[in-house]
Amino acid sequence: MTKRSASGLSRRGILAAPLVLGMPSVIGRAFAQTEPLRFGVADPLTGPSAIFGLDQMQAVRWAVEDINSAGGVHGRKLEAIIVDHQAKPDVGIAVVTRLLQVDKVPTFITAFSNVVKAVAPIANREKALMLSVGANSPDIKNLGDYVYTTFPLADVDMRALGSWLYKSQNKRRAAVLYVNHETGTEGAKVFSAAFKEAGGEVVLNESYEEQRSDFTGLVLKVRAANPDIVHIHSVISDFTAIVAQMRQLGLNTQVTSFQTAFNPKMIQELGKASEGIIVTAMAPSAEDNANVPKYLERWQAAYKREPIGLPYTQYFHDAPYILAALFKHVLDQKQAVTGENLRKALLAIKTFDLPLTNRITFNDDHTVNAPTYFWQVKDGKFQVVGKL
Amino acid sequence: MIEFLLTLAILAGINVLLACGFNLILGYGGLVSVAQPVFYAIGAYSSALLSMKLGLPVPLAMVLGALIAAIASFGLSLPSLRVSGDYLVIASMGFQLGIIHIINNVEFTGAASGLSGIVSAIESPWRSQIYAGTIIAICAVTILAIRWLVTGPYGRAITAMRNDEEVFASLGRDAVHIKVTLFAVGSGIAGLAGGLYAHYFLFLTPDQYGIFSSATLLTMVVVGGAATVRGPVLGAIFLTVLPEAIRFLNLPIAVMAPLQGVIFTGLVILFLFVKPEGLFGSKSGGGLDAWQSRAMSSSMRKGAK
Secondary structure (H helix, E strand, O other), X not given: OOOEOOOOOEHHHHHHHHHHHHHXXXXXXXXXXXXXXXXXXXXXXXXXXXXXXXXXXXXXXXHXXXXXXXXXXXXXXXXEEEEEOOOOHXXXXXXXXXXXXXXXXXXXXXXXXXXXXXXXXXXXXXXXXXXXXXXXXXXXXXXXXXXXXXXXXXXXXXXHHXXXXXXXXXXXXXXXXXXXXXXHHHHHHHHHHHHXXXXXXXXXXXXXXXXXXXXXXXXXXXXXXXXXXXXXXXXXXXXXXXXXXXXXXXXXXXXXXXXXXXXXXXXXXXXHHHOOOEEEEOOOOOOOOOHHHHHHHHHHHHHOOOOOOHHHHHHHHHHHHHHHHHHHHHHHOOOOOOHHHHHHHHHHHOEEEEOOOEEEEEXXXXXXXXXXXXXXXXXXXXXXXXXX | OHHHHHHHHHHHHHHHHHHHHHHHHHHHOOOOOOOHHHHHHHHHHHHHHHHHHOOOOHHHHHHHHHHHHHHHOHHHHOOOOOOOOHHHHHHHHHHHHHHHHHHHHOHHHOHHHOEOOOOOOOOOOOHHHHHHHHHHXXXXXXXXXXXXXXXXXXXXXXXXXXXXXXXXXXXXXXXHHHHHHHHHHHHHHHHHHHHHHHHHHOOEOHHHHOHHHHHHHHHHHHHHOOXXXXXXXHHHHHHHXXXXXXXXXXXXXXXXXXHHHHHHHHHHHHHHHHOOOOOOOEOOEOOOHHHHHHHHHHHHXXXXX
């Protein structure tokens, strides 16, 4: 018979108690060492912008797969929790709140300037590291301590385009058409300022409201202004419609745009009317990155096409690699995986060598710099025609 | 999880205020306006800008935002007094698009880029708890005030005006006064909701206040039960929680996308046919029956002529 203490507990029981009481923490620690390192991804998976979001998510999935098949981070797998923000600020607030407060992710990546601005206060309040991976509003650098962009902002590529068109392409008179929303107004403003600064003249600066389908009036104004180039800063559907209507009305002026127009579907829809269009891209081309051809082959093998918005998908593909490096740094330092510690890790590492976007360094103002590539549609395909 | 539920409660509370204000105009007044979101926008932007640019304390800025929204409602109600029904819908839509266009193009509202850097109402680790509690209290006071307004003599006058404006006027009562007051009170409540939204979520963009927002509000009122006190309250809560609940099902995109697209319009159509009095309206009062009785009295009078 087991001897019992005065309190009624056996000696063996008393000896076993610390072991039993300690078990949850031991199990918890063991579990914590094997449980996946989770991060959130908020992007449009439905609605008009899903055309970009779906391919961006495929890029993220492939990156996570590759990182995990290479052993993950100290043996722990990465796990992306993907949610749909429909490119709408109010939906973005709802899904990011869920990511941070229900799924408890310490960090998340997102894109689309209007959503990035809407969810930034939540990231700052919750001390969750937020990486903007495809929004280019210059305001993004001022959104708070926890908001960083891995993607160069419009004041990089639009400044470069304005200057390059004047100096290398001898363009002197620009007409600027832009959609009156966040991306359109900011991008057009930076482009106009850069073109004027280089010595050019902006002969027409016209905005239009979203969801417009007839651009005849705008095109006639462009013709009357007689520019050397027409810079269109809009969403992809509008861009295609404006160029189509320009060509139908016999206006064959050189057209430029930004990365949104870097889209094989645009070439498909416009056909010959797309020839000569110049777009910017902030991600390296195959000439500057040996992994890009393999990445494009992967798309061909899986979907028999190129990704929609190739440069954006390059940045999305590389974002999990940045997060993996941050997780590794935090685990190496034996710190808790929190947004606060991940932010400190980002500030400590600063420079990342990435598979598809080469080396990026975070500046003190939360931005990154990258060369701007100029691509032109030639013979139905995008080809690099310049770099600045 | 608690933080998430609190955020949802705050959003539901804001929607309750919006739906209650809209119900005063649409349900009780029978004034079919779709411009309610624009008064929400006016309250939100006014409150945010007053605190950001003039340094006013947030509660004062919110109250002034509500007042500005109420005053702005004269811009719609006074010119529209001579029209009703379909014509009022068109006038209100024009008013809404016009104001949104102005906000979208004026630099000091942040234009199309949106307004960020808004002052937070509360800086505390208990921010969400305090805010949710405050909003629930404001909702309770608003609901009780509306109940008092519509069940008293003034409420009977509103119902009489809605059911037959000509007979109401023939009794020497002033229908214009009631219409303008309903617009002002309903819009003021929307303006207060706007201020509460701005100082919690800290970012505003004109896209939030368009026609889709009108459709959402209309659904809340119709599904809950127009011209009832509790209908829009429960309709707003139901339709705030429903999309979140659907998201938690983690359905495939191929199912989720069409489901989200048809949820609001589908519910309106369903309720119009199956339960026009709404979830909480009764056959004898409230819901779309209230409008039907108005239409009947009007057609009977025409028949008598």
